Amino acid sequence: MQVETRTPTGKIKLNHIQRILTTLNDDLSSPHLTPEQRREALEQLKIHGRDPKDAGPIFTTEGIGILTKHGLTERSSPSSLEALRCLANAMLLEPRTRQIFVNLGSAGQAAERLKIPDSDNEFLISRILFLLTYESNLNFDPLFNDHDLGQSINAHTARHAKEISQADSKNEPSSFDQAALSESLKLLFNLSTYYPRHVSTFTASSENIRKILSHIAIPNPPLQPPITHLINALVNLDLQDDHQSDSISNLTTTITILTTILSQSLTSYNPTELETHAIPLLTLLRKIYAYTSQTQKKHMRSLLLPQKSDRDLPLGQSDTLPSKLLRLSTSPAAPKLREGISSLLFELSDQDATTFVRNVGYGYAAGFLLSHGMAVPESAMKARHGSARDGDGEGGEVTAAEEGELVNPVTGQKLSKEEEAMVDTGPEMSEEEKEREAERLFVLFERLRATGVVSVENPVREAVERGAFDGGGAGGTGGGRVEELGDHDHD
Structure with a gap:
């Protein structure tokens, strides 16, 4: 069948679609098309289906049934992949076709097809199953229990982790491989959200995703696929370190990488953009802190909380990552970002109001504490030696190096530096x-x-x-x- 270069419209388009579907349906019961003719017919149908207008037969039970049989009967032939592309497009453009697919009882076949270890099948099947998590009554439990859906996703994330870790400048993963990975991660996120009882199935993927993060190039700006999908997928997963895992995917490495992504994001986006893109990253950092060892907690605090050098000025006035976070925690243009940053800093203060005030200063802590119904302890408002965590000791004890370094409880600045500023800046x-x-x-x-x-x-x-x-x-x-x-x- 000759593929038309120009798409007809109106009744001509409608009749052409119907003829193609009839030919494809006849081919199911009595195969007469060559593999290339079959692929060309499905490609023409895909072109027609990009615009639902005058393409109604594609979106009927009969049309979806024909595409499903051509797409799932054969294993990864060019024509079956073309049929799956038609099917994925139809489900995207006309959500009612998702329930048609479910009613045809084809979800199990799709899950079986996901076992094929290549990016073509991964991209198409993961997208189809992802779309079925919306506006359909599909129960995914049988796909986990009878068709190894979780293990198939784990196998794909492992394959990508291996390819990315072995890549070099001459052999980088293709954009299509990264697109396939993104589709699997989107599916994983929805499944872990809607089916939390199966989250433990994805423990292997948690390890694989962290390994990918440790090797993948961070784009500019950073919060775009597949980075955003890697972050989202981790939010729901078990993050405890596997002591048998290699060091490249342990939580300390992950913390450093995520902090780097956060730092680059703060210089790449304005507060309104961060409001849209950065919340999952802040949520993930909060969750990681809850999982980590005391050593890893100390590492996170050293990266994200104000340090001694930040206190030479009132907190928030230097150019460090903690100072940028503090400034954004009061941004009037981004209420969700304000809450996300303050919640992270409160988590890093072990959810203790006194420690929180000492870490970030009363000026930055007061609004968050008040909005969450927490009083400011009297002890937090007295000048003291250092911040609660400057000494990096458990409980925030003061080290010898901090003796004499009294800190203003409101601004977080060292009192000695306040006195210098009063002397050095302008007339008395x-x-x-x-x-x-x-x-x-x-x-x-x-x-x-x-x-x-x-x-x-x-x-x-x-x-x-x-x-x-x-x-x-x-x-x-x-x-x-x-x-x-x-x-x-x-x-």
Whole structure:
């Protein structure tokens, strides 16, 4: 059959489709087409089916039945692959055809076909099964139990892991291989979401996916397929390290790679784009922290939480990854991103409010704690040595190197650096200016106390009592203009 180069429309197109389907149907009961004629007929049908208009016969029970028989009866012949392409396109364009396919009882055959170890079959069958997870009543349990669906997906991720790990600049995986991998990962994610009882089936794929991440080139910008599908697939899987696994796919390596992807993402996307693309990555990092050993937790904190050098400035003002995360945690344009980052930093603080405030400063912690109904502990608002995790000791104990490094609990900056900044930046404030600033801060804190947001001693009051403000010649008591507020000032 000669493939037409131009697609007809209207009644001509409709009649042509019907003739092709009749020919293909007759060929099922009495084969008379050569393999090449059969492939050409299915290719022509695929071209017609790209636009559902005037292509109705393709999307009927009869049409889907013909495509299914040609696609699944033979093993990976050119004509069967062409039939599967027609079928996948039909299911994408007309969702009702998915239930037709299920009613024909062909899902088991499709799962069996997924056992073939090549990217052509993987791409098409994984896409068909993925589409069947939407708008059909297919029960996938028999596909797991009777047709080894989980093992087939594991075999494909293992094949890709091997190919990618052995690739070099002269022998890189093709774009089609990566597309096939993406289809399998999309299917794996949906199955692990809708059938959590089968998640343990995919333990081998968790290992394979981490191995792929350790070898695959990170694109620019980074959050695009297959990176996004690798991340999504891992979110639902068991992430505990297999002690028999090679070091290249252990969680420490995975943490470093994911942090690199996160860092590159923050420079490649604006907050609105990160709102769309970065949430699964933040979720995965949170989940990994829950699985990791104490050594791996320490590694994550060293990468994602502010370190001593960040505290030379108020937190969030340096150019490090933790500072960028803190700035984005207050982005007004990205509420989901704000929540995702703050949740990650809270997780890295072992879900402890005091540790959280000490790690990121009250200024960044307050909104998250308030929105989650958590009070700010009084102890967290006192100047202390270092952050809760600066010493990298369990429980955040202070090391000898931190002695004398008192930290502002609100800004997270070392107090010694605050004093240097006051000396080095511009003309010194007059006594009157100091008094006005102290009064402003005093009023702000008293109003916060009145709302119940904080229940701690006003730091300005503490400063006054220790003589830090001695305006107006009032001496060490710091009397000056900072006065008690009446109830009318709490509005």
